[in-house]
Amino acid sequence: MATGRTHRPATRSRGIPEATVARLPLYLRALTALSERSVPTVSSEELATAAGVNSAKLRKDFSYLGSYGTRGVGYDVEYLVYQISRELGLTQDWPVVIVGIGNLGAALANYGGFASRGFRVAALIDADPAMAGKPVAGMPVQHSDDLEKIIQSNGVSIGVIATPAGAAQPVCDRLVAAGVTSILNFAPTVLQVPDGVDVRKVDLSIELQILAFHEQRKAGEEADAIAATAAAADAVVVPAADSVPPPATRGETAADADADAADRKGPDGDVPAVMPA
Amino acid sequence: MATGRTHRPATRSRGIPEATVARLPLYLRALTALSERSVPTVSSEELATAAGVNSAKLRKDFSYLGSYGTRGVGYDVEYLVYQISRELGLTQDWPVVIVGIGNLGAALANYGGFASRGFRVAALIDADPAMAGKPVAGMPVQHSDDLEKIIQSNGVSIGVIATPAGAAQPVCDRLVAAGVTSILNFAPTVLQVPDGVDVRKVDLSIELQILAFHEQRKAGEEADAIAATAAAADAVVVPAADSVPPPATRGETAADADADAADRKGPDGDVPAVMPA
DNA sequence: ATGTCTTTGTGAACGCGTGCACAAAGATTG
DNA sequence: CAATCTTTGTGCACGCGTTCACAAAGACAT
Known part of the structure; x- marks a missing residue:
């Protein structure tokens, strides 16, 4: 998976280890599937298999949240769905902006899964004046001149960067200055952010390598x-x-090696997005 | 970052720790940038800053590759670029197929960075007969009936899955049966694969959560x-x-909780791709 | 050549994450 | 109500990864 926390490496927030937090969405997805099939309870063994992890690990993960299981029976599916959702903060609404509406940005905007977990695309932003007003995923693209205004009037705290590499850091700086404190970065660059801002990156090129x-x-x-x-x-x-x-x-x-590097340096550096070099 | 190895968790391959392997592409990108600016050497401190890591970690990472630095001076940029490229296997050609040419698949196909690092899109595959023959990124989409033939005639060993969640496992099974041994999965599902097959997943929804x-x-x-x-x-x-x-x-x-779950279960499960639930 | 200064390479300590294995808890059956 | 059986919750040990801190190595100046 294109993963990578950047800042706040092992900040075991409120006693829940980072590694556990990263697995909670996995459990949640498996539980949601069970819920849709109206399965009332699951054992740690079954759920672990569905989530692709070890059952001991799953039980330990859940133990950080509290004792939500029943010995001899297992876990109540609906109850656990609720507890994990709450723990992850998915019971509230998270307005999100996507900056950089190229191929990838458009693909993200069209993704239907946003709304399903408390995330709502509040705005699509692009630097190209020709894009302004053009509808993407049923929503007009707005020009980046209005970035700050959009962030503030919508109370956005999560931003998605899908710009070319060169634009990512400036965009990031503006997002942070406007009040965004969590960034999901698809551009092939290491973003520098102040303390208190979380960055996660999705980097196809790195995964392939x-x-x-x-x-x-x-x-x-x-x-x-x-x-x-x-x-x-x-x-x-x-x-x-x-x-x-x-x-x-x-x-x-x-x-x-120089010759080699010169040969292949072409398309990198300023590509649309998704996979970094 | 949307990351996540799945199998082969700590298989410290040939003495190089997995964590180090995951950082090599990062170093390589920073080094390539220096190379383009014709910088001859870098210190571990400078390079570490550019890559967003700690300098001690960087030196230890490089020590697994061998002693490529010069004390008192630093590392020869070009030489290091070559060594890391070789270590990652980027000096050879890697034909890749993308399965599932929806919004995301098309975005990936259009990404110019593939060719820049030894990766070459050998084919685009989709299950929709209406897509067959349609050009995407200057390449005709092929129907999934021919998947096995395409894999074998091109010697493909890396596959990218950008299908809806429901199609991912069957597609994965066919890819593996046809000889693919590395899979990059964008679908929101945990893939089951036999030993010897590596899976990495990119999961926007998990990152957002x-x-x-x-x-x-x-x-x-x-x-x-x-x-x-x-x-x-x-x-x-x-x-x-x-x-x-x-x-x-x-x-x-x-x-x-049930009511909640029912409310939000809509768009998940069979969405285009990119972010899982 | 000798000394100084810079920067690498690594030994050692520490902490997080994982997995084992079992005791405690509760359900279920007779 | 007692016995049995299932499954959770966790204490413990182990190993990987990170970081510190320093000795060794080499460049450079004198």
Whole structure:
């Protein structure tokens, strides 16, 4: 998942560990599904399977919220849905603004799930004057000149940034100055924010790179296994990837890498959004 | 950030801790920016600031890759870019398929950053026959009937799922059966996969819920602070959120929550994608 | 060459998160 | 009402990740 808290790393807020908070939405989703099927109770084992976690972990997570289960029976689905919703603050209304209405911003605006959990898209904002007034997801795009006014008149405290990388920090600064204290960042940049402001980032490019790493490792292990079985006779196998460019004493090996970097530096830096470099 | 590894939790692959792997793309991006500005070397301190991490952490991360720095000077930017790229497997070509070409899928397809890091969109796949042949991001959408054929003929090992929640697991199963071993999931579902397959998820809804939690906590602390200063005279303050619905012995308190759940269950479950419930 | 100054690389301590394993609690049955 | 059975809640131990703090390494000046 495109994850990444940025600030407030281990701030175990009110005794609930950050790791637990991150799992509560998962439990909530599983519980909501059960609720829709009118299932009255679940055991920690069943719910854990549905949420893709360990049952001991789930029980410990719930223990931070209080003792909402019944021994020998399990957890009351509806009651737990309510408790978790309340704990996450989903029983209240959260107006949200989306800044940067490109492909991604429009996709986010069109997402129907916002309203389903207490989140409400209060405004769509873009810097392009040509976008102003244009309806996206049944809502007129507003120009970023009015950003501060929009934030304040709607009491917005959560902002979503879906701008190109270059615009993200300035937009972030304006959001924060206008009173936003939580930001979800889709732009491929590390945002600098003052204390007290939470930033979470969604970064497709990073996720893909992590997958590529594991993919490469799997391929390597496979190759190793093959080499191990096939070899045993001949000592020298295929040259390992490590040995490709002679590290040298630095100085001009760098030139090679330089060429590479120059080749691929094109589209990054100012792309629409979603995946960072 | 919308993150979340699923399987292979702490598989410290080849001695490189998972947490370090997750930060390498961050360093790489910062280094690429320096490279474009033709900066020859950076200190761990400078680079750490740019990447938004602690310098000790950065040095330790790099120490897992080898000793690529020079004491008293810092790190050679180009050399490090090359080493990290190689470590992440970005020096090779990774064909990727995107399944589910709705708003989000189209946004992803239009993202220009794919090609910039060794990733190449090999195909766009959708289950809607009306989409077949329609060009998106200059590439014709193909019907999901041909999914297996497409995967195999292109040697795809990484798949991106941007379908509605209900379609995600079946699509995942087909991808895996066809040979995909890494999946980036945008659908709001927990995917079940066999051992050896990596799944990462990007889940907007979860990210927003986590932000809401912290937002609520901030508001609560503020209120507490105000209460603490203003009160001191009157013992009973505003009823805490905790006491709103009398927990009762369970049984019909559930009915209240039930009504709530019914109200908000609408748009979830089968939404386009991006944010899960 | 020698000394000084900068910055890396890492040993060690600490804290958070995870998972085991079991005792306590309650439901259920006879 | 006693016995049995199920499932929660948690004490404990372990391991990963983070951070501190410093010795070693090298650049640079004299």
